[in-house]
Amino acid sequence: xxxxxxxxxxxxxxxxxxxxxxxxxxxxxxxxxxxxGNVRVGMRIEMQFANISDDKAALIWNHxxxxxxxxxRFDINxxxxxxxxxxxLRQAASVDPSVRWAYAEPPQVESVFPGISTVSVTLVGEIDxx
Amino acid sequence: xxxxxxxxxxxxxxxxxxxxxxQNYFAGEDxxxxxxxxxxxxxxxxGNLAALGGDSETLTCLFPNQELVLQLxxxxxxxxxxxxxxxxxxxxxxxxxxxxxxxEFYVGNGASFSETTVELRFSxxxxxxxxxxxxxxxxxxxxxxxxxxSSIRLK
Numbered sequence: 001x002x003x004x005x006x007x008x009x010x011x012x013x014x015x016x017x018x019x020x021x022x023x024x025x026x027x028x029x030x031x032x033x034x035x036x037g038n039v040r041v042g043m044r045i046e047m048q049f050a051n052i053s054d055d056k057a058a059l060i061w062n063h064x065x066x067x068x069x070x071x072x073r074f075d076i077n078x079x080x081x082x083x084x085x086x087x088x089l090r091q092a093a094s095v096d097p098s099v100r101w102a103y104a105e106p107p108q109v110e111s112v113f114p115g116i117s118t119v120s121v122t123l124v125g126e127i128d129x130x
Numbered sequence: 131x132x133x134x135x136x137x138x139x140x141x142x143x144x145x146x147x148x149x150x151x152x153q154n155y156f157a158g159e160d161x162x163x164x165x166x167x168x169x170x171x172x173x174x175x176x177g178n179l180a181a182l183g184g185d186s187e188t189l190t191c192l193f194p195n196q197e198l199v200l201q202l203x204x205x206x207x208x209x210x211x212x213x214x215x216x217x218x219x220x221x222x223x224x225x226x227x228x229x230x231x232x233x234e235f236y237v238g239n240g241a242s243f244s245e246t247t248v249e250l251r252f253s254x255x256x257x258x259x260x261x262x263x264x265x266x267x268x269x270x271x272x273x274x275x276x277x278x279x280s281s282i283r284l285k
Binding site for chain 2: 030031032033034035036037038039096097098127128129
């Protein structure tokens with residue numbers, strides 16, 4: 001599986017996910033929580049690559065095709081996906097080694113000018129246990 | 131602290147097949163407990179573990195439709211006559227097991243498949259064992275060639 005293309009997004013939103021937990025609140029308000037795993041999952045990265053050349057947009061689209069759409073999981077290069085962020089923030093956004101990334105949905109490609117496109121991509125972090 | 135962390139250890143011996151030991155808490159890791167290594171597998175367990183009436187309630191274990199589990203179930207007589215030792219292990223925040231865990235023993239009672247999951251059913255071996263344990267099935271070995279499109283009446 002090929003890594004996500006080495007492109008730095010023009011804007012990015014990151015949700016760090018959570019540990020798989022079920023919550024039970026008793027009648028007196030006390031909250032009990034049961035943890036079902038030791039790895040944080042469900043992280044989500046929403047990226048927008050604004051006004052990039054169609055060739056770069058094709059890189060993303062071809063990667064989506066090569067990963068069988070939302071089916072396969074792959075790795076990302078934080079130097080690009082989290083490009084522009086400080087090292088501290090990049091470290092804080094790191095995930096467990098058992099977590100890999102997948103497309104949450106097909107990339108949205110908007111043609112804004114001849115040869116220029118804006119691409120929106122959403123990735124989700126999933127445990128890859130196979 | 132009102133946080134519960136339970137790692138379930140699944141020690142399963144299908145009939146005539148190699149033993150499968152797995153755990154469902156430490157993602158992507160092998161977990162060693164009492165000298166045995168449990169690999170990670172995201173299964174879930176549900177069902178009644180104890181009943182006052184002694185009726186053998188069904189314990190259901192749901193696995194992803196994974197090749198290994200599918201092979202073991204298929205080759206292991208459909209989870210009949212299998213043995214399961216299920217241990218609910220309480221762990222602390224740093225992943226260390228807490229004392230007090232005890233194993234529970236079950237006997238395989240069948241399996242069913244869907245396109246995404248394999249459901250293994252068990253009954254408690256120390257419970258009121260009825261005629262369903264072990265389950266009997268009609269095969270060509272004990273009843274001869276079976277018709278495909280008509281009903282069978284057993285006496």
